[in-house]
Amino acid sequence: MKKVIIFLIVLTVLFFNSDSFATTGEGSKTFSPYFDMTLSEGAFIPSDGNFFSGGNIKTQVGLLTKVNPSNSIFGLYNLHYSGPGFQPQDSKQFQDRSLSHGFNVEYRRDIIKSLKIRPGISYSKEYRRTGANEAWENGLYNMDSFGGQLAADYYFDFDRDGILTFQYLTRDVKFPNYTDLLREFQGAGYSSEVSGGLQDQTLNNISIRPKWNKFFGGLTYIWQDYKNERVIDSNGTYGATRQKDENITLDFGFHHILSILEMYPVISYTMHTSNQNYVRYKYLGASSTNLLSGSSDVTFIKGNYNYNELNLNIPVDLLITSKWAISGGINIVKRDYTDRPPRNSNNNYDFNSRQSNTLTTISGGIRKQLNDISLFRINYSLIVGSSNNTFEKYLPYNYTGNSISIAYQITY
């Protein structure tokens, strides 16, 4: 019902929008709509297992309302469906899919000519499911998020689009269906702990991002405070400390056209730390007296989730004509866990090394600009996943995949 009400509000706003188009000139529009839709569908052929298909749908419907030259309001609805596809290691199964709705309203005010502030609010709802017959409403990782933002843009070079943006975001994130199955099995007594909400958290994000002459970069700091989830102590039981995660990301990139070569590479480096630890049970009901042995049935791993990740993305388009382009690119994601040892195929830890995953994607394709507002892509990708972790009962770590996809995009 909430979705219907919000959509009707958006419809009402859009309804009034059209009146202004008729009465104002192109350059002085009070209302400017924004529409962006991308459809893609692909076939995926993994080195091990059956081929499968999956798609992505992104739809954004927005409206910029200029109240007066210094004040405007921007509303945006965002729908994103992500279907089956190859996934980075330690993330999710190939067949997992998600569906999210996001609503954002942002107020934009020009304080002086070179300074703009943008406070805003945001609500999003995300569904996740792992099987075709699982209802969207019952997904273990379904999520609701509500929060606000304060952003400021400082324009230091109008000629070369030089902007320094500072942004603070906060979100109250809830996972209404999440529960710890192991805890339910082991201690049906403490029902308050297992009745959901274990992943509920407050997420905060501070970033500073400079942009100049089509070069851009940024420093982002994210911290997540879990409301209920507690940290596992070295004795393998939950202690009193609540979980806290932190992310620091540095990124840099540019988007330039040199003759017929269009390049937009980005490099980023992320340091993720969490005070949460991990206990690996080899089977339900396993027990052990030595939690520090990599081969025992129960093993405690301190700092299991800490990692450093390098992400290098180099897409290149060769502009053959004004409508046709050949595209290619390489994307490398390398994640090195700082404390987590790799596991062998028998689920035993090797404490002499640390887990390292690499996912490399090499792609090539053709892009055609169909008209002023739409384009079409056909793309082939070779994906190579490699890791020194060879325990792959639940998630694939070492695989090769081929995919061919078509995509259709429209932006107005």
Add this chain to the structure above:
Amino acid sequence: MKKTIIYAFILSIIMPCISYASSIDLGAKATQLAGEIIANPTAFFYEFQQDLETTTPLPPGKTYGFQTGIFPTLLPATYANLSGKYRLHGEGRISPGLPQLDIAGGYWNMIATKIATEQSKDINSLDFSGYYIDLIMSSSVSPKIRTFYGYKYSQLKASLKLNKAVDIAGAQVTSFDAGFRDDFLIAGIEHITSINKFWSIQMNYGIKEQVLASKISWYGKYFEFGLNIYPEGILVIHPVVNFHLNF
């Protein structure tokens, strides 16, 4: 030279695909698809219903129109179908800039079920049918581009009555009534490419069952050619041909 590069590039894409095609187990995939259809047959047939539904606005200047789905609805699915569309308000008619508002609806009935009923002694009645109604609001954002938004109620009905009970998974069944319905929100954009030639892209989202459908359509005076994508469906991509007349 450019052509050579392009051909070489296309070949470099096709060759790996051919080499991997031999590793594809089509039999297993077919079994999986059959299992999904059996698990939820109404959802499968519901996708064909969406293929015949008209959810784009009437062309500017037209007052009413008719449409019938040809492929994959009439052929091969034997959906006899007819849709109608009527313009309630022309853009800017009452007040400058006030959007165009269209109402549309349609009905279909599966001919194959009628034939099956007549030829079988065990089936008393078998009905596979559906209907829908929608409201589409469209507004020009430039001389060649319109955005449109709308609401659609869509219902599929399936009922079976047998002359004698049959055993299905241990239960004695003499009849069943099933169906599938949802309330859809629609958002799309239409671009006119030349006189009487349009293409559009739209998203249909069912808010009760989280049904997702995306439609890309090219249409002219008589025919509409489309690619409907049902990302959670069994046959994900439906090529679609509809015939329409607008007056």
